[in-house]
Amino acid sequence: MVDLGGLHARLRPELDRAMDEVLATSGFIRGQQVEAFEKELCATLKLSGQAVGCGNGTDALALALRALDVGPGDEVIVPDFSFISTAEVVMEVGATPVFADIHPETFQLDPISAEAARSSRTKAVMVVHLFGQCAPMDELLPWAEEHGLHLVEDNAQSLGAQWCGERHQGDAGMMGIVGTTSFFPSKNLGALGDGGAVLTKDDQLAERVRRLANHGAVKKYHHLELGVNSRLDGLQAAFLRVKLKHWSDLIARRRSAADGYDRLIEAQLNIQPMPMALPMRDPKSSHTFHQYCLRLPTGTDRKRLQAQLLEAGIPTAVYYPTPLSAQPAFGSEAKVVEHGTPHAHDAAERILALPMHTELTDAMQTRVVDKLFGLLRST
Ligand SMILES: Cc1ncc(COP(=O)(O)O)c(C=O)c1O
Numbered sequence: 087m088v089d090l091g092g093l094h095a096r097l098r099p100e101l102d103r104a105m106d107e108v109l110a111t112s113g114f115i116r117g118q119q120v121e122a123f124e125k126e127l128c129a130t131l132k133l134s135g136q137a138v139g140c141g142n143g144t145d146a147l148a149l150a151l152r153a154l155d156v157g158p159g160d161e162v163i164v165p166d167f168s169f170i171s172t173a174e175v176v177m178e179v180g181a182t183p184v185f186a187d188i189h190p191e192t193f194q195l196d197p198i199s200a201e202a203a204r205s206s207r208t209k210a211v212m213v214v215h216l217f218g219q220c221a222p223m224d225e226l227l228p229w230a231e232e233h234g235l236h237l238v239e240d241n242a243q244s245l246g247a248q249w250c251g252e253r254h255q256g257d258a259g260m261m262g263i264v265g266t267t268s269f270f271p272s273k274n275l276g277a278l279g280d281g282g283a284v285l286t287k288d289d290q291l292a293e294r295v296r297r298l299a300n301h302g303a304v305k306k307y308h309h310l311e312l313g314v315n316s317r318l319d320g321l322q323a324a325f326l327r328v329k330l331k332h333w334s335d336l337i338a339r340r341r342s343a344a345d346g347y348d349r350l351i352e353a354q355l356n357i358q359p360m361p362m363a364l365p366m367r368d369p370k371s372s373h374t375f376h377q378y379c380l381r382l383p384t385g386t387d388r389k390r391l392q393a394q395l396l397e398a399g400i401p402t403a404v405y406y407p408t409p410l411s412a413q414p415a416f417g418s419e420a421k422v423v424e425h426g427t428p429h430a431h432d433a434a435e436r437i438l439a440l441p442m443h444t445e446l447t448d449a450m451q452t453r454v455v456d457k458l459f460g461l462l463r464s465t
Pocket residue numbers: 142143144145168169171172214240242243268269270280281282
């Protein structure tokens with residue numbers, strides 16, 4: 087699904103130099119590399135605010151909620167179709183996740199369902215910018231503001247995407263009160279281990295996050311509140327600085343791969359139409375293609391299809407096979423919007439992600455699409 091080996095082989099001399107620099111200075115925890123990375127991240131992506139490095143994208147979400155004082159007694163609206171972290175952290179801070187449905191084609195949080203999930207206890211909404219493009223911020227931002235809700239952007243998958251709507255324009259992760267991201271190795275900006283960041287325009291909030299992530303301390307051995315140990319380490323920051331230098335190229339490669347898939351799949355559908363949906367591109371959002379997800383025709387035996395593709399050496403993946411509300415981990419602690427989340431359930435049944443990374447070639451993509459359609463036609 088990803089070719090980190092290929093990417094890192096290309097960048098190897100620069101990554102080696104970064105490692106040497108860190109070894110020479112022993113700046114392993116926070117320090118110079120982290121400070122420089124936080125600044126360069128905002129400058130390179132033209133993010134108008136601060137980035138605070140931390141241990142991973144899940145911690146970034148929990149830190150954001152804690153910095154906003156979301157806790158026991160509060161409800162937080164969460165899309166029912168996301169990685170578990172988005173909802174897990176709501177429980178971690180003692181609040182209750184309330185699952186809302188998604189748009190059937192973009193897979194983003196549906197503002198109408200979000201409104202139906204709102205109650206007098208709602209304190210925040212987790213807006214996930216899924217798969218590389220933005221959730222509908224023209225609707226979600228004014229709605230959250232009208233009801234006094236903290237809008238937290240889970241931007242683990244869409245760093246660098248921009249919203250360009252009629253009512254709002256901005257960078258994914260920097261439009262609400264606070265956003266987060268993940269530097270998990272397979273992410274568009276991936277470290278060589280775990281890493282994450284909290285993004286915000288609010289300097290006071292940034293300082294609170296910094297403190298919470300460092301045992302509640304601003305000064306060594308002087309703890310103003312209970313925090314956690316969640317720090318981006320110097321080595322990861324140094325590697326991330328290398329990748330940042332290649333940021334435009336990394337995203338251009340993903341976009342070109344997505345265009346390639348679109349062309350190849352449309353050509354196949356012209357030969358023989360079938361009810362298969364390409365990833366919907368919201369005209370109001372740019373797309374950084376963290377994932378390229380198709381919706382298979384209803385009734386396709388997805389497991390069998392995946393096994394047959396794998397036999398031919400073609401990996402695929404399902405993001406996500408189960409809506410969050412159906413995860414046993416939440417038990418009876420979480421709530422679901424009154425009319426349920428049918429679109430999240432449909433997406434979980436039909437979605438299929440094709441290999442998407444910076445090292446894909448035209449030949450690889452042609453092989454993936456030819457084999458996929460060969461199998462779909464033979465069943
Ligand atoms: C939408 C979303 N949120 C949060 C996370 C958590 O990030 P991390 O794995 O760095 O904790 C991920 C990572 O997969 C994600 O995709």
